[in-house]
Amino acid sequence: VVFHYPNFYHDVIAxxxxxxxxxxxxxxxxxxxxxxQNTDFESVTYYYNCTTPGKVExxxxxxxxxxxxxxxxMVKTSTTVKAFDEVTGEWLLHVHSLNQVLRVLxxxxxxxxxxxxxxRGVQTEELAEQTLDWIWCGLDHCPSFVDILPNATLDDCxxxxxxxxxxxxRKRPVPQWSKAEYYYNKAIDTKGIYECDARSYLTELYLQKxxxxxxxxxxxxxxxxxxxxxxSDPFGTAVRQVxxxxxxxxVEWPTTGPxxxxxxxxxxxxxxxxxxxxxxxxxxxxxxxxxxxxxxxxVDGLWSTLRASFYRDNPIIECPIGGSVVFHYPN
Numbered sequence: 001v002v003f004h005y006p007n008f009y010h011d012v013i014a015x016x017x018x019x020x021x022x023x024x025x026x027x028x029x030x031x032x033x034x035x036x037q038n039t040d041f042e043s044v045t046y047y048y049n050c051t052t053p054g055k056v057e058x059x060x061x062x063x064x065x066x067x068x069x070x071x072x073x074m075v076k077t078s079t080t081v082k083a084f085d086e087v088t089g090e091w092l093l094h095v096h097s098l099n100q101v102l103r104v105l106x107x108x109x110x111x112x113x114x115x116x117x118x119x120r121g122v123q124t125e126e127l128a129e130q131t132l133d134w135i136w137c138g139l140d141h142c143p144s145f146v147d148i149l150p151n152a153t154l155d156d157c158x159x160x161x162x163x164x165x166x167x168x169x170r171k172r173p174v175p176q177w178s179k180a181e182y183y184y185n186k187a188i189d190t191k192g193i194y195e196c197d198a199r200s201y202l203t204e205l206y207l208q209k210x211x212x213x214x215x216x217x218x219x220x221x222x223x224x225x226x227x228x229x230x231x232s233d234p235f236g237t238a239v240r241q242v243x244x245x246x247x248x249x250x251v252e253w254p255t256t257g258p259x260x261x262x263x264x265x266x267x268x269x270x271x272x273x274x275x276x277x278x279x280x281x282x283x284x285x286x287x288x289x290x291x292x293x294x295x296x297x298x299v300d301g302l303w304s305t306l307r308a309s310f311y312r313d314n315p316i317i318e319c320p321i322g323g324s325v326v327f328h329y330p331n
Contacts, residue, residue: 001075002104003046004120007036010071012046013062021058021074024067032059038123038173043106045120047130050077095137098146098160104131105164115241118167128172135164149193159192163201170205180205196226196235200242207242212251219246223258 003012015021016028033046048057060072083093095101106120121131138145142157149156166183169176184205187198199222206215222239223229229239246253253259 001048001050002121003033003048004043004106006043007039007041009035010044010061010063010066011035012048013060015058015060018056018058018074021060021072024060024072026062029062031062040173041119041123043120043123045104045106045123045127047127048075050075050083052077054079094140095134096141096145096147098138099148101131101135101138101164102148104134105168113240113244114237115244116237118171122168122171123173125173128168131168132165135161135168153192155190155192156194157192159187159190159194159198162187162190163194163198166198166205167201170201170208175208177205177209196222196238199225200238203242204245207245207249207251215246215251216254219243220254220257220259223254228259 011031012033013026014030014032015026019025020027020029032048033044035044037044037046048059055077057075057077058072059075060067081093084090102118104121105118108117109115110117122128138161139158142161143152143154144157146152146157146160152160162183166180166187169183170180181202184198184202188195188202199218203215203218203222206212206218219242222242226235226239227233229236229243233239243253
């Protein structure tokens with residue numbers, strides 16, 4: 001049984017018995033989950049484990065007025081139905097829904113940016129281990145496990161599972177970097193619809209570790225595979241979200257290569273100004289000098305070796321597919 005609540009506002013208390021529960025008498029009660037769990041997160045998550053067959057637990061909140069207002073619940077553990085085989089440890093009740101797992105992780109979206117927020121189910125090591133078990137179970141039910149997509153493929157499903165495994169491994173109180181990296185790369189290798197999410201999270205992993213050089217490399221790979229984060233791009237949010245993380249930690253987002261704008265500007269200027277508008281056309285061209293080539297995605301250089309006539313030197317500009325070359329020259 002999963003409980004979520006914001007830090008400082010609630011707790012989970014086991015009352016002594018049904019009479020104490022009905023009268024909201026906290027004498028002899030036991031605190032199961034505290035007001036504050038982990039200040040790195042906004043909320044507390046508590047998993048009540050049903051372990052004793054037939055046991056009835058009377059749960060409520062100790063904040064004044066909450067129990068009396070009806071914030072309480074009785075949890076009865078079954079005497080016959082089991083979640084896993086006690087001998088083999090095999091799960092008998094399976095997690096069939098990605099939507100349910102995402103709800104456990106607190107799935108919601110920032111209304112101003114559209115960025116995905118997952119900040120529950122990982123606040124303690126114990127919670128993280130239980131959450132990983134539930135996510136891992138989804139592999140046994142691929143592709144139907146991905147119930148948030150109408151036509152999810154097997155690769156889509158595996159990508160979702162591995163990406164979330166990496167996320168929980170990275171976000172837990174004691175991050176497991178190597179495991180997170182392994183799962184993210186597994187998600188990327190599936191080439192499913194969650195590839196870009198996995199690439200975004202992998203880039204963020206290196207930012208979280210403080211390995212900014214590798215983070216920049218992974219950001220370029222993300223842009224190459226998933227675009228530059230345009231609003232019209234179906235995978236743009238994954239790029240924009242990690243770009244925002246770059247900004248929050250003060251690391252410069254790569255402006256060259258795949259993450260750049262892929263626009264080249266070429267500027268010409270007359271080395272000798274024409275004396276009148278009807279100067280010889282050919283003479284005007286031979287006096288035109290290529291003064292600067294600017295790569296808008298970050299490189300700005302003066303081509304000193306091409307100061308002579310553009311038409312004599314025949315420079316070669318390599319333009320990326322989908323890029324542009326912009327020419328500027330005097331009338």
